[in-house]
Amino acid sequence: MFALQGRYAAWLFIAPAMIAVTVFIYLPMVLNVGVSFYDWNVLRNEFSWKGVENYLSTLDNIDFRSAAVNTAIYLAVLVPAQMLIPLVLAFLMLRVRNRFAVRTYRGIYFIPTIVSFSIAGVVWLWMFNPIVGFLNTLLESMGFAGHRWLSDPDMALWCVAAVSFWKGFGLNLILYAAALVNIPREVIEAAELDGAGAWTRARRIEVPMISPTLFFTAVTTVLIVMDEIVGVVDVLTEGGPYNSSSNLVYFLYERAFRQFNFGEAAAVATLIIAIVAFATWLQFRAFERYVHYQ
Amino acid sequence: MSTTSRPRRRGAPGRLVSAGVIHAALLVAAVVTLFPLIWMFTTAFTPNELTFRRNLGLLPSQPTFANFVAAFQIQPVAHWLMNSLIVSVAIAAGKMLVAIPAAFAFAHFRFRFRDWLFAVIVGTMTIPYVVTLIPTYIAVVKLDLYNTLAGVIVPSIAFCGFAIFFLRQSFKIVPTELLEAAVIDGAGPLRALVSIVIPNSLPAIASLTVLSFLSAWNLYLWPHLILNDSEMKTLSIGLKLFATNQEQLQQWGPLMATAVLGLLPALTIFAFAQRYIMDAFVHSGIK
Amino acid sequence: MIRTAVSSKARLGRRGALRVAGGGAAAAVLIGSGPARSANASIDIVHFFSGADHPMELVIKAFNQKNLGVTAVSRQEGTTYEAITQKAMAGIAAGRPPAVMTTGWKLASFAKHTLGAQDIRGAGADGNAVLENYKPDVIKMVTVDGAVMGIPWALSTPVLYINMDHWKAAGLDPAAIPTTVEDLYVKLAQLQQKTGKSALAYEVNEWEPQAFIQNAGGDVLDSGGKPVMDSPAAIYGMEKFVEAKTKGLWKPIGLGEMLTAFQAGALGAMVTSSARLSGIKAQTAFEIKLAKMPGLEGKARRMNSGGNFLAILARNKEQQAAALQFLKFCATPEAMKLWLATGYLNTTKHELPMPAGQEAAYAQLADGLTPETVWPGARGLEALKVHIDWISRIVNGSATVANGLKGSKDAVAKLLA
Numbered sequence: 001m002f003a004l005q006g007r008y009a010a011w012l013f014i015a016p017a018m019i020a021v022t023v024f025i026y027l028p029m030v031l032n033v034g035v036s037f038y039d040w041n042v043l044r045n046e047f048s049w050k051g052v053e054n055y056l057s058t059l060d061n062i063d064f065r066s067a068a069v070n071t072a073i074y075l076a077v078l079v080p081a082q083m084l085i086p087l088v089l090a091f092l093m094l095r096v097r098n099r100f101a102v103r104t105y106r107g108i109y110f111i112p113t114i115v116s117f118s119i120a121g122v123v124w125l126w127m128f129n130p131i132v133g134f135l136n137t138l139l140e141s142m143g144f145a146g147h148r149w150l151s152d153p154d155m156a157l158w159c160v161a162a163v164s165f166w167k168g169f170g171l172n173l174i175l176y177a178a179a180l181v182n183i184p185r186e187v188i189e190a191a192e193l194d195g196a197g198a199w200t201r202a203r204r205i206e207v208p209m210i211s212p213t214l215f216f217t218a219v220t221t222v223l224i225v226m227d228e229i230v231g232v233v234d235v236l237t238e239g240g241p242y243n244s245s246s247n248l249v250y251f252l253y254e255r256a257f258r259q260f261n262f263g264e265a266a267a268v269a270t271l272i273i274a275i276v277a278f279a280t281w282l283q284f285r286a287f288e289r290y291v292h293y294q
Numbered sequence: 295m296s297t298t299s300r301p302r303r304r305g306a307p308g309r310l311v312s313a314g315v316i317h318a319a320l321l322v323a324a325v326v327t328l329f330p331l332i333w334m335f336t337t338a339f340t341p342n343e344l345t346f347r348r349n350l351g352l353l354p355s356q357p358t359f360a361n362f363v364a365a366f367q368i369q370p371v372a373h374w375l376m377n378s379l380i381v382s383v384a385i386a387a388g389k390m391l392v393a394i395p396a397a398f399a400f401a402h403f404r405f406r407f408r409d410w411l412f413a414v415i416v417g418t419m420t421i422p423y424v425v426t427l428i429p430t431y432i433a434v435v436k437l438d439l440y441n442t443l444a445g446v447i448v449p450s451i452a453f454c455g456f457a458i459f460f461l462r463q464s465f466k467i468v469p470t471e472l473l474e475a476a477v478i479d480g481a482g483p484l485r486a487l488v489s490i491v492i493p494n495s496l497p498a499i500a501s502l503t504v505l506s507f508l509s510a511w512n513l514y515l516w517p518h519l520i521l522n523d524s525e526m527k528t529l530s531i532g533l534k535l536f537a538t539n540q541e542q543l544q545q546w547g548p549l550m551a552t553a554v555l556g557l558l559p560a561l562t563i564f565a566f567a568q569r570y571i572m573d574a575f576v577h578s579g580i581k
Numbered sequence: 582m583i584r585t586a587v588s589s590k591a592r593l594g595r596r597g598a599l600r601v602a603g604g605g606a607a608a609a610v611l612i613g614s615g616p617a618r619s620a621n622a623s624i625d626i627v628h629f630f631s632g633a634d635h636p637m638e639l640v641i642k643a644f645n646q647k648n649l650g651v652t653a654v655s656r657q658e659g660t661t662y663e664a665i666t667q668k669a670m671a672g673i674a675a676g677r678p679p680a681v682m683t684t685g686w687k688l689a690s691f692a693k694h695t696l697g698a699q700d701i702r703g704a705g706a707d708g709n710a711v712l713e714n715y716k717p718d719v720i721k722m723v724t725v726d727g728a729v730m731g732i733p734w735a736l737s738t739p740v741l742y743i744n745m746d747h748w749k750a751a752g753l754d755p756a757a758i759p760t761t762v763e764d765l766y767v768k769l770a771q772l773q774q775k776t777g778k779s780a781l782a783y784e785v786n787e788w789e790p791q792a793f794i795q796n797a798g799g800d801v802l803d804s805g806g807k808p809v810m811d812s813p814a815a816i817y818g819m820e821k822f823v824e825a826k827t828k829g830l831w832k833p834i835g836l837g838e839m840l841t842a843f844q845a846g847a848l849g850a851m852v853t854s855s856a857r858l859s860g861i862k863a864q865t866a867f868e869i870k871l872a873k874m875p876g877l878e879g880k881a882r883r884m885n886s887g888g889n890f891l892a893i894l895a896r897n898k899e900q901q902a903a904a905l906q907f908l909k910f911c912a913t914p915e916a917m918k919l920w921l922a923t924g925y926l927n928t929t930k931h932e933l934p935m936p937a938g939q940e941a942a943y944a945q946l947a948d949g950l951t952p953e954t955v956w957p958g959a960r961g962l963e964a965l966k967v968h969i970d971w972i973s974r975i976v977n978g979s980a981t982v983a984n985g986l987k988g989s990k991d992a993v994a995k996l997l998a
Contacts (some may be wrong), residue, residue: 009484010399012395017396017415020452022393024426024453027429028428029425032426032429034429035428043675062992063967096316097313103572108327114564116511116530116560117514118534123330124481130834131845134333141350150838151785151976152977166330168513170327174571178575178576181576221560227422234515247524259962259966260670261960269428273422367633368631438677440671440675522659522664524657539631544844
């Protein structure tokens with residue numbers, strides 16, 4: 001393999017990136033653990049030592065527990081949904097011959113991904129409005145009863161999940177579509193000659209061939225569901241009614257910026273690191289055996 | 295849920311699934327995907343009084359631009375658009391400046407710890423950004439960058455792991471013969487980057503710039519925490535202010551007009567760059 | 582433009598330069614002029630009232646036109662007291678607290694202990710003179726642990742809004758507006774049955790249940806700041822609150838949704854702040870009547886209030902004196918007259934014309950209002966949220982009134998301990 005020489009060039013080239021990720025990602029991550037043992041008194045600008053107290057009070061908090069349970073529900077519902085449904089759509093698109101149609105579908109499905117969380121939020125806020133919103137108007141015009149949607153503690157979480165799904169499925173779809181297109185034709189043709197039907201081909205050939213992409217999206221989707229849902233939650237429900245649609249990141253936000261308890265918020269962040277690290281490790285384990293690199 | 299149309303796969307495979315059924319399924323998914331946005335456009339062009347009447351019509355009966363005019367009067371929407379533009383351009387440019395040289399080095403140089411350092415950078419993709427939130431917030435406040443666009447821009451540039459990962463893949467495709475020839479001609483590393491690698495990877499760089507711009511345009515939590523004066527907000531967070539301002543009561547028409555204004559730039563850029571973005575994904579070989 | 586940026590940099594230092602380089606420059610390009618600055622003392626007034634013609638802006642403008650050597654700069658932030666509090670904290674942490682901030686009454690204790698709000702009487706020689714302008718009852722509301730935390734600025738009280746078109750359409754007598762909740766529910770049931778409209782909506786927060794709890798003879802926190810919201814009287818009041826839902830008259834929805842519903846003519850009545858009247862009237866065509874919040878049968882009414890006060894957060898003497906100048910102006914009839922257009926109540930001793938339609942709120946004020954609950958201690962804000970969550974559980978039926986109030990009491994007691 002050809003490789004450029006140049007004494008310090010490579011180091012100079014990577015220096016800005018290394019400095020940026022160190023200063024703004026790794027260092028804060030470490031500092032965060034530090035902050036979680038303190039209490040920041042803004043008025044006197046002092047940090048006072050609290051030890052593990054922030055962790056104990058967090059774990060003892062019922063709002064934290066419901067946020068943790070909700071996070072688990074969001075992950076359990078959204079990660080499979082945001083992988084399976086786009087995968088099915090990608091397979092269907094593969095069977096469309098008309099290139100213009102393919103491009104149009106792809107473009108449309110990707111649009112919610114470029115819609116910001118707040119736009120998605122206000123648009124759906126308007127759709128969900130119980131009095132003049134589209135959904136209830138439609139339901140009631142068809143003779144069904146309207147719902148309270150976001151104000152209903154049994155529905156709020158599902159509304160948030162639906163909007164997050166709407167917002168997020170397009171990205172994975174594009175990745176799957178790209179990966180499927182990249183499968184060498186000969187492989188597919190060979191399978192067809194063997195008489196494999198579409199279902200068998202998908203299961204035996206196509207899915208294994210794109211397993212690296214599936215793995216990649218599994219990891220990123222977990223992050224997206226953990227992190228980015230907070231924008232939807234904030235605009236739609238602010239975590240309510242009574243935390244029924246909150247998640248850990250929103251809980252952290254409320255602790256830090258609504259109740260100004262930075263120490264506890266940092267403790268929550270540390271717990272989030274642990275949870276995500278664990279989930280990622282699980283995924284590495286799960287995919288290790290199945291991911292097929294060419 | 296209305297958002298999830300599920301084109302169901304037949305028990306026994308593709309033979310039975312006619313092209314018509316496939317199109318129907320894809321079409322339903324497309325309509326469900328687009329509908330909320332179409333509804334937003336409809337409301338934006340409907341007189342505000344009429345938004346309080348129940349209506350299922352997709353075309354406003356008395357189309358008007360009044361909501362757009364009102365939006366600019368109710369909230370500093372012009373500032374929001376300008377701030378969004380500044381923040382997005384700065385973050386996209388910053389990410390490119392940081393990512394392009396790094397991706398080049400990782401793609402075409404051999405040096406000690408290379409793979410290890412690459413893992414350090416790409417590893418940031420698995421870190422939820424909220425875990426950096428509090429220390430970074432405290433630092434921004436203490437450095438007196440609170441309520442400044444710089445406070446939003448600078449820390450955001452660091453989230454360039456995906457950019458480096460993605461560009462490295464595309465830079466690797468640049469034929470080594472071209473680089474060898476340049477080196478033989480006496481080009482230094484910088485010239486090799488500027489005159490060979492970049493021109494040969496323009497679609498990838500362009501699509502990544504667009505993606506970075508779009509993600510910066512849509513940033514929510516961080517600007518929400520850092521920008522506070524109403525004139526300092528970006529459109530993305532200004533909308534939340536607009537939506538929840540009970541002093542001004544419920545102005546759905548102007549609110550949707552503002553949402554349209556926030557969506558249009560992103561949509562326009564995407565429309566122009568769509569092909570490159572899709573192609574870049576196809577060639578990126580994300581795995 | 583570039584010259585402006587450079588000269589601002591020299592004067593304002595790093596922060597100013599960055600602001601100018603960012604939003605400031607954008608703003609200046611768009612509106613054609615840079616931010617006006619004078620050699621005078623300049624003070625930031627942090628509030629959340631938006632719109633260029635909002636009375637808050639008019640008051641600030643009127644003050645600046647007096648040329649008193651102090652320039653007040655309007656800083657509108659967010660829509661909630663939490664959002665402006667976050668801004669203030671960031672300012673304090675950076676060593677540059679805003680001079681004046683509108684602070685929710687419920688945050689009075691937090692403002693004192695965590696934000697370091699100054700006692701008005703200590704902020705300058707004029708402190709006492711400023712306070713002379715206000716009704717003594719109202720001064721009591723902004724006094725925390727013996728310190729006067731600011732001037733009582735925005736005072737409002739929950740009142741009943743009735744859509745009179747529906748009221749009449751249901752054959753109800755426009756002259757006989759119910760004075761008790763029991764009577765209200767009977768009449769609204771008739772309204773709902775006759776018109777098919779949703780009868781009523783309450784806000785699901787700490788404020789409106791407080792009215793019911795107090796009208797039943799209970800309290801949320803006692804005078805010592807201890808939670809007592811699970812007393813038999815409080816439970817009785819809360820039962821009456823939730824009765825609207827169990828009787829099928831009320832489908833609990835969010836505040837924004839409730840306002841949309843009322844404006845859309847989909848509601849017979851709602852209970853909300855008297856300060857919303859002008860905004861709601863501006864956007865509706867039907868006749869609206871404001872009535873006193875109905876009391877409970879056989880019980881003495883003890884209505885509560887809410888809103889915000891103007892606190893001085895400035896630390897140095899010069900800024901404090903300048904801030905006091907501004908508060909002094911706010912206490913004048915001139916400023917108060919501008920301000921009353923919002924629908925907030927007159928807290929001063931000045932005789933000023935009452936805005937149209939506000940008779941009920943002023944009558945309620947004349948009856949005497951209790952302050953908004955002040956949530957004490959470092960974890961007061963958390964306690965407030967926990968309490969609201971329990972109210973929401975009760976309203977949504979996932980806790981009985983007695984269990985919910987007990988749950989709130991236990992959780993709040995733990996946080997305030």
